[in-house]
Amino acid sequence: MKVHIIGGGNLGASVAIGIAKFTKDNQVTVTRRNLAPISHLKELGITVTTDNTSNIQEADVIILTIKPYQVDTVLAEILPAISNKVIASAVSGLSIENLQNKIGESHTAVRIMPNIAAQFGASATCIAFNEKNKDKAQQTVALFQGLGTAPIIDEKLMDAATVLAASGTAFALRYIRASMxxxxxxxxxxxxxxxxxxxxxxxxAEMLLEEKGHPEQLIDRVTTPQGCTIAGLNEMELHGFSSSLIKGIKTSLKQIKG
Ligand SMILES: NC(=O)c1ccc[n+]([C@@H]2O[C@H](COP(=O)([O-])OP(=O)(O)OC[C@H]3O[C@@H](n4cnc5c(N)ncnc54)[C@H](OP(=O)(O)O)[C@@H]3O)[C@@H](O)[C@H]2O)c1
Incomplete structure (x- = not known):
């Protein structure tokens, strides 16, 4: 499969590296205007270029990892060079309907919300598309399944996915910092x-993903009656551990929705 990523910044470069390292038989091209920060990706066999249209018609999927205000410029550049493509956009706030209107009906709009852990094959990439495009979106779903998990969600949950999966990376890192x-x-x-x-x-996380159980079932296995773990957990909850996380996530969502 040929993957053409436009916007080799934080997310685009992470996805490119993830595809090169963790998936098989995929060729990746990644573009940006200033190549210096991504020139090292060539060592992984990734093609890097400033030309957004370079071999783009050969791509099986085109991934947009640019900022919202860059979308119109990029589309004006690539649309004359492509026909019948799947365009998977990670652009925050750009709805499937909006993107589909911009690219026209001959192309297929797919919305993706990966996170930078894609670079380590460990992204939680939420994906949404219109039901009629289910077959055409399959290659994109398979690609991101190779980079972690790729749940298919209702588009109305995309903002929530941004908070849980993309901002969630920062929340998890803050937990690790506090623990440290x-x-x-x-x-x-x-x-x-x-x-x-x-x-x-x-x-x-690995135990949860493997066993697919509820966290409390695993917590029960590490909390000895009258032991140190339950004492610590109860003290944390007294100081608002779960409720502060829940409130933070809901505040992030409010911020996104404006
Ligand atoms: N970072 C995340 O964790 C994350 C997660 C989910 C979704 N997103 C979304 O993904 C998008 C990108 O986020 P980001 O954090 O990766 O931003 P970023 O680091 O600023 O990356 C955007 C890249 O696009 C390139 N670019 C700008 N104009 C271009 C053009 N005309 N042609 C080709 N490349 C161009 C920029 O490089 P040059 O200036 O060199 O061209 C830049 O490297 C945003 O919409 C964001 O909301 C990000």
Whole structure:
């Protein structure tokens, strides 16, 4: 499969690296105007170019990872060079209907919300498309399944997906930072505290994804009656651990919706 990514910034470069490292038989081209920050991607076999239309007609999927205000300029450049393409957009706030109107009915608009963990094959990429385009969107879904998980969602949940999956990366990192700071207080140097905290989160996430159970079932397995874990958990909840996270996520969503 040939993948053409327009906008090799934080997200575009992460997706390109993820495809090159974690998926098989896919060729990636990634574009941006200033090539210097992504020229090293060539070492992974990724084609980097300033020309948004370079071999674009050969692409099976075109991915837009540009800012909302850059969309019209980019589309004006590429549309004359392509026919019958799937255009998968990660552009925040750009609806399928809006994108479809901009690109015309001969192309297929798909909306994707990956996160930068795509670079490590560990993105949670929510995907939405119109039901009539189910077959045409399949290649994009398969591509992102190779970069982590790729749940298909109702488009009306795309803002919520942005908060849970993209902003969620920052929320999870802040949890790890807090855990690490506590680790230093209880005796570890920061590097060891970070290693332990990050790996513990990874382990907990892997158990959940593998077992597909509810977190409380796993929590029950590590909370001995009268033990230190339940004492710590209850103290955290007393100080608003879960409720502050829930409130933060709802505030982010309010901010997106404006
Ligand atoms: N970062 C995330 O975690 C994340 C997650 C989900 C969705 N998103 C969405 O993805 C989009 C990109 O976000 P980002 O954080 O990756 O932004 P970013 O780092 O600013 O990347 C955008 C890239 O687009 C390039 N660009 C601008 N105009 C261009 C043009 N005419 N032709 C080709 N490339 C062009 C820019 O490079 P040059 O200036 O060198 O051209 C820049 O590297 C946004 O809409 C964002 O909301 C981001």
């Amino acid at each position: 700071q506590a680790g230093i207080e209880i005796g570890f140097d920061w590097k060891t505290a970070l290693e332990i905290s990050a790996q513990t989160v990874k382990g907990a």
